[in-house]
Amino acid sequence: MSVAAQIGDVSFAHPGADLPSLDRVSLTVSQGESVALLGASGAGKTTLLTLLDGRLRDWRGRVSVLGMPLDPDNAPPRARRADTGFVFQEFALVERSTVLRNVLNGRLGRMPSLRAFVGSPSSLDLEAARIALVDCGIADLAERRVDSLSGGQRQRVAIARCLAQEPRLILADEPVSSLDPARAAEILALLTEAARARGATVLFSSHQPDLARRFSDRIVGMKGGRIVFDGGVADLGDAATSDLYRETVTVPGIDLRAVN
Amino acid sequence: MRSRGLGSFAVGVLVAGAVVWSIVTTDVELSRLLSAGPRIADFLGRMLPPDPTVVDEIIKGGAETLRIAILGSLGAVFLSVPLGILASETMVSPAIYRPIRMLLAFIRAIPLILVAMLMVGAVGLGPLPGIIAVAFHATGMLAKFYAEAIDGVSRAPISALESAGAGPLARLRHAIWPQMAPVVARDTIFRFELNLRESLVLGIVGAGGIGFYIQTYVRSFQYDKAASVTLAVIVMVIAIEALNVALRRRFR
Structure with missing residues (x-):
């Protein structure tokens, strides 16, 4: 099985922060996998994604995505960025x-500069957009303005935008945390099934361990910028789960996220 | 606490000193003020009733003022688009936007009537100096507004388009512009309203428009005609304000 993303010994601290957001992180994700990133706010999930x-600068270590190494000082070229949604x-x-x-x-990343x-x-772009709209169940909303939509509908639009990109790797940063539980399961099912149908790799972060178990085949747990758990869905017991969230569950309502 | 009390005392002395200085050095005679009542009554009496025969002059002058405001605003928009981009934190580095913002503040500090007088000297009488003056003066405010509109947009969609592989110009067009368009429309209409109001007085320094007639009639003591023109100016200002309010509702 080929490798979709490989992170080797990467460290990163936000400017002015005392503690690193990523602390010697290493992770390999195979093509076609569906991986859930679990961890409390501030664990480093958003930074990793x-x-x-x-889109992160000034990190140390080695990262390659879809077979191409990333440069800590420069953004990837336009065409490469389109491959990652x-x-x-x-x-x-x-x-x-x-x-x-x-x-x-x-x-836009698939179009020549002037056309973008x-x-x-082009008709190719329109066709990709149409398929994405249909797959996300929002073809009838195509001409509506986004500010007239509900939260669930908006996330469907955002996923459709990502799918229209025809990415081989889909990164999703807490895609359902602002939705109610029923809507959240619906959206995660939509995202992971659309990815599977396209043979794309998915890496999504979540606050909700039960949702993560349902919609992934591998769980990566983060805490304080480190990976503290990496295993199959069955391996993540209740004890391991509560360990991930210890220290932070004592301050409910306070958002410790370092990266928005 | 102590130094703060001292500071307030110093400010108080400064303000009191400024007022006393103004009263003592200005020629304010109580007798002139008391005798002013009958003279103002006489002045107003001579304005009434307004002379309606100047309607042709009102239409001619009003149309010229409108043309000055329209072309002046257009010029200001053309100048403000590049200057607004160059004054925005989102688009350029501090080394560029800081001096541009200083330049805009400098332009704003020069009163329109002063620019108009200079332009009359430079290009002669008529509406042309008025148009140039309005374009120049309005750019100081409009470019600042445009820069603030660019800086006020939500960053998240810009990141999303960057992630999708869109270049800087495509991000400007598809993520920034749709967000700032209604703000730009509102600011531009607001500035047009100000331009029309301010260009009403341009005629006084010979820079074209309806102000020329007020000036002429007051100088020749034809107060009834001046009153008609003044009424027309008031009507124009109310009309453009109403139009502005109606238009602004459309841009959300």
């Missing part, structure tokens, strides 16, 4: 644009 997306916790949609426009934004600036999609 941002690193793999090529990212689903944001707060959707990160352009609120005043239509659903279709937002989904087509996922195609003008925003005139």
